[in-house]
Amino acid sequence: MYQGRLVGLREFKAEDLPRIHKWVNDERLNKYLSFATFPRTVEQTKAFLETRLRPTGRSEVDFVVYTLSDRTQRYIGSVGLKNIDWLHGHAELHAGLGGVEYLGKGYGSDATRLLVRYGFDRLNLNKIWLQVIEFNIGGRKAYENAGFRVDGRLRAHLRYGGKTHDLLIMSILRDEYYARLEAVPEQAPPPAKPLRRSGSKRGA
Ligand SMILES: CC(C)(COP(=O)(O)OP(=O)(O)OC[C@H]1O[C@@H](n2cnc3c(N)ncnc32)[C@H](O)[C@@H]1OP(=O)(O)O)[C@@H](O)C(=O)NCCC(=O)NCCS
Numbered sequence: 001m002y003q004g005r006l007v008g009l010r011e012f013k014a015e016d017l018p019r020i021h022k023w024v025n026d027e028r029l030n031k032y033l034s035f036a037t038f039p040r041t042v043e044q045t046k047a048f049l050e051t052r053l054r055p056t057g058r059s060e061v062d063f064v065v066y067t068l069s070d071r072t073q074r075y076i077g078s079v080g081l082k083n084i085d086w087l088h089g090h091a092e093l094h095a096g097l098g099g100v101e102y103l104g105k106g107y108g109s110d111a112t113r114l115l116v117r118y119g120f121d122r123l124n125l126n127k128i129w130l131q132v133i134e135f136n137i138g139g140r141k142a143y144e145n146a147g148f149r150v151d152g153r154l155r156a157h158l159r160y161g162g163k164t165h166d167l168l169i170m171s172i173l174r175d176e177y178y179a180r181l182e183a184v185p186e187q188a189p190p191p192a193k194p195l196r197r198s199g200s201k202r203g204a
Helices: 014-024 042-053 107-122 137-145 174-183
Strands: 007-010 061-067 077-085 090-097 127-133 149-160 163-173
Touching (some): 014 042, 061 107, 077 107, 090 107, 090 137, 107 137, 127 137
Parallel strands (some): 090 127
Antiparallel strands (some): 007 061, 061 077, 149 163
């Protein structure tokens, strides 16, 4: 559907279930994600996937992330926009990779760049924002790589391991995104491939 330098984004498929369920109870991956505080059953993962297979409404959009090196386009994580506010033109980004073996390889930055391009080019948004806990350095860097900057912090908003931590709010504005594309074009996802004409060999 959309391809970057390392990863692509596609729609959810029923066969993604085992790969999604494999990571949702992995504390190394879900520790910052509030939905996974309690153990998730396969039935809950099925119910989640069902909402992605049959989306209703226009306030959120989700994509599966896959690596371009994998011709079968297996699920390695997902990214999406939620709380899409059509009146004011903003939406909240979320991202998560489904395997520790995928972390720190540039996949998150690339998927975030693709989703940002989709949000501005396709959905015509004015701003994309997100929440990230201050000590999630990998997350912060991935978002900075995609052009986000810190707007502010909700002090002592979260509690982990007996300590309180600030929650950072980061965002990128439409103008910043297009200015950045001009300034650092190599940071942009490659342009979409042109459509191939069908039946051109027969001169149709
Ligand atoms: C957040 C997430 C999507 C980022 O994706 P990613 O593929 O791991 O990130 P990338 O490899 O694209 O980039 C991360 C950058 O942070 C660096 N990094 C990663 N972990 C780090 C750490 N603990 N300390 C310092 N730097 C770190 C990487 O080296 C890379 O740096 P670079 O751009 O200078 O090369 C992914 O880590 C993830 O899914 N984490 C678990 C769920 C989660 O935290 N979701 C986000 C909630 S807000």
